[in-house]
Amino acid sequence: MNRIGVTIACIVLIGTGAVLHGRATNRWDTLTPANSPVAKLHDVAIRFADYSPTDIPSEMPVLEKSRVTCTQFLSNSLNTAVTVSLTTGIAGSVAVHTPDVCYVGSGYTMTQRPTKQTIELPGGKSATYFVAEFEKKRATGTDRQRVRWAWTTDGQWDAPDSPRFRYLRAGELAKVYVVTPLAESSAVGSASDSPAVRDFTAQVFAQYSAALAR
Numbered sequence: 001m002n003r004i005g006v007t008i009a010c011i012v013l014i015g016t017g018a019v020l021h022g023r024a025t026n027r028w029d030t031l032t033p034a035n036s037p038v039a040k041l042h043d044v045a046i047r048f049a050d051y052s053p054t055d056i057p058s059e060m061p062v063l064e065k066s067r068v069t070c071t072q073f074l075s076n077s078l079n080t081a082v083t084v085s086l087t088t089g090i091a092g093s094v095a096v097h098t099p100d101v102c103y104v105g106s107g108y109t110m111t112q113r114p115t116k117q118t119i120e121l122p123g124g125k126s127a128t129y130f131v132a133e134f135e136k137k138r139a140t141g142t143d144r145q146r147v148r149w150a151w152t153t154d155g156q157w158d159a160p161d162s163p164r165f166r167y168l169r170a171g172e173l174a175k176v177y178v179v180t181p182l183a184e185s186s187a188v189g190s191a192s193d194s195p196a197v198r199d200f201t202a203q204v205f206a207q208y209s210a211a212l213a214r
Contacts, residue, residue, distance in 0.1 A: 038088040038174040042069045044211045048203040051075045065090045078196040085177040094173040095163040099147045108134040111188045119202050127157035127205040144182035151175045155209035
């Protein structure tokens, strides 16, 4: 094969690879429409007990065609603080950059590897999610956090081992983080979620699921 033929063959192979990768990640689709089911989750106001919400800037990386909303919830009566981060967009972007990647990339150390938990939701459904613990040394002390995360396309929250493969054919995807602080004095992996945190976590998944069902 002459040089021109080799060059043409290389261009065809590169172009074919780019198209196949684009199809796999939905890169060639249009931006997620504002009235799509998962995009509407950003308008959902989580309400439970006396938790008061405050929108805060997200430290999460925003990948291609993704949108992130981050809200902190405080309950005075329960002395509980929870941060909820919602990411929606094309599946190829939302399925990646999980906390074990992005938290570590932000300077945190993962002190407890991800495990799966399942929680019962109001109404009889359940949600399965990953949970892991992270910490970062600061001048004022150690910032320790427990992070829970899961994905959904239709209101059924799950934590697949290979989310990119699991949601390969999904057009749009939602991912939620539920983050709570941990006391510096608690042993790694020893503290279980309080009833207040479990109740609020269940409400987050349930209320987002209900919004997708409407």
